[in-house]
Amino acid sequence: MASVLLFTYFLTILLQFTEENSLYRTLPYQIISIVCVIVFIFPKMVNRSLKVRVDLAVFITLCAVTGIFNFLIIKNSSILNVIECSFFNTIIACMIIEKKINTKWIEYACYAYIIVFIYRIIRMGLFERITRFSNNQVSVALLIPVVLYYVLKDINSEELSILPALATWIISLLSRGRTGIVTCTILFVAVFLKYYKAGSLAKEHENRKKLRKILLRLLLIIGCTFILYSLFSQYSEQIFGKFIDQGLDNSARQIMWSEYLENAGNNFKYLLLGVPKRLLIMGEIFNNNTHNSFISIHANNGIIMFVFCIVLLARAISYAFKNKYYIYLTCIIVFCLRSFFDNMFWGTWGTTTFMVLIFIPLLRKKSENREVQI
Numbered sequence: 001m002a003s004v005l006l007f008t009y010f011l012t013i014l015l016q017f018t019e020e021n022s023l024y025r026t027l028p029y030q031i032i033s034i035v036c037v038i039v040f041i042f043p044k045m046v047n048r049s050l051k052v053r054v055d056l057a058v059f060i061t062l063c064a065v066t067g068i069f070n071f072l073i074i075k076n077s078s079i080l081n082v083i084e085c086s087f088f089n090t091i092i093a094c095m096i097i098e099k100k101i102n103t104k105w106i107e108y109a110c111y112a113y114i115i116v117f118i119y120r121i122i123r124m125g126l127f128e129r130i131t132r133f134s135n136n137q138v139s140v141a142l143l144i145p146v147v148l149y150y151v152l153k154d155i156n157s158e159e160l161s162i163l164p165a166l167a168t169w170i171i172s173l174l175s176r177g178r179t180g181i182v183t184c185t186i187l188f189v190a191v192f193l194k195y196y197k198a199g200s201l202a203k204e205h206e207n208r209k210k211l212r213k214i215l216l217r218l219l220l221i222i223g224c225t226f227i228l229y230s231l232f233s234q235y236s237e238q239i240f241g242k243f244i245d246q247g248l249d250n251s252a253r254q255i256m257w258s259e260y261l262e263n264a265g266n267n268f269k270y271l272l273l274g275v276p277k278r279l280l281i282m283g284e285i286f287n288n289n290t291h292n293s294f295i296s297i298h299a300n301n302g303i304i305m306f307v308f309c310i311v312l313l314a315r316a317i318s319y320a321f322k323n324k325y326y327i328y329l330t331c332i333i334v335f336c337l338r339s340f341f342d343n344m345f346w347g348t349w350g351t352t353t354f355m356v357l358i359f360i361p362l363l364r365k366k367s368e369n370r371e372v373q374i
Contacts, residue, residue: 002095003105005036009092010109010145013349014116017131017141029349033088040095055362056094060086062308066273066301074274077300081347085300093355096148097363103152109145110164117142117171126174139172139180140342143187144350147331147357150191154327155360165191183338190330253291253341256280260295273302293339293354296346312358319361332357 012029019025044050067082095101117138120130131137146164153160165188172184263275270276277290277299290296298306313336320329335357339345345354 002036002039003101005032005039006092006096006101007105007109008032009036009352010106011112013144014113014141016349017133017137018116018120020132033084033092036095037088037091040091040098053362056090056359059308059312060090062305063090063301066305070274070300070302074270074276074299076274076277077347081300085347085351089351089355092352093359094363096152096352096356097359101152103149103156103158106145106149106152107161107164110142110149110168113142113145114164114167114171118167121171121174130175134177135175136177136180136342138175139168139177139184139338140344140350142168142171143183143335143338144344144353146187147335148353150187151328151331151356151360154194154325154331155364160191160195160327162191162195179338179341183334186337187330187334190327194327256290257292257295260290260299264298271303274299289343291342293343293345293348293350296343296348300347309358312362315361316358319364328360 009029009032012032015025015028041050063086064082067077067086068079070077071079071082117130124130129135131141146168149164150160152158165184169184169188172180259280260275263279264271267275275298290299294306297309313332317329317332320326320332335344335350335353339350339354344350
């Protein structure tokens with residue numbers, strides 16, 4: 001049941017990028033979030049197995065308290081954002097790490113995203129907007145379930161499929177978002193190397209079967225690459241013109257980030273609690289979107305929560321490196337790099353994926369012993 005619920009949860013996130021009607025877009029996401037939390041928490045309460053981990057209790061409390069202060073004084077956050085971020089996203093992340101779920105359902109969610117975006121590209125055309133935001137958001141949406149799929153496969157030592165990474169890479173190329181192209185290329189290369197290594201190290205009696213699978217998928221990759229090359233040959237001027245001509249210097253993002261950091265550095269209250277977005281020149285133009293998830297942590301919860309998240313992120317990177325979870329490590333890098341240029345988490349729908357990335361070192365050891373605490 002948990003696996004199906006999480007599959008549905010990620011489908012409701014997909015609605016945020018494709019559905020224009022506000023009620024049909026937000027209500028399913030809110031309902032399924034509540035259901036996921038109840039399904040995870042209620043049996044533990046009934047069985048009296050609900051135990052509180054100090055580190056996660058600190059995280060939830062700090063997120064809630066700083067969010068409320070921000071809501072009352074700075075007014076960047078809202079009560080709904082505080083509840084979602086500090087409670088719903090946190091609990092659903094714990095639910096995912098507990099390994100009650102079948103990762104096949106996360107893979108199905110990846111394919112659902114891929115199919116929807118391919119359909120929208122075919123229906124609307126290569127250079128038309130295929131999300132309710134800019135096409136730059138396509139890679140943001142795709143990486144939310146895809147990163148989670150590969151992280152879970154890696155830490156659970158399960159055989160992974162190369163197809164989600166390949167399709168995500170191709171769709172990101174067609175969407176022409178620069179950061180999306182870079183991050184999805186890194187992910188695809190890492191997954192391909194892992195997949196090839198797994199095939200080459202197969203047991204001797206399985207070598208032929210593995211080799212056939214690798215060759216077939218290599219042929220698929222070559223075929224997709226040929227199609228991609230044909231498209232790029234036809235539309236190279238438009239694609240590379242957009243990709244190269246727009247530099248970072250004096251861009252709207254850079255102006256907003258500089259203005260935000262300047263305000264934070266010149267006012268202790270803003271440094272502590274977050275800079276009011278309404279004071280920023282670019283705030284109205286960007287509809288209060290900082291286009292940087294790490295700035296969003298500070299904007300909505302202040303410096304203490306920001307530092308705490310960075311510490312947990314550093315711990316996750318160290319954990320992945322020490323335990324040789326290189327796909328997990330790559331996913332952290334890819335997700336954070338993509339998040340640096342857009343709001344992927346913290347007040348948006350990739351927050352659960354981010355929390356999975358930083359909570360794994362806290363919960364993984366207990367998960368292996370089937371004694372996960374939240």
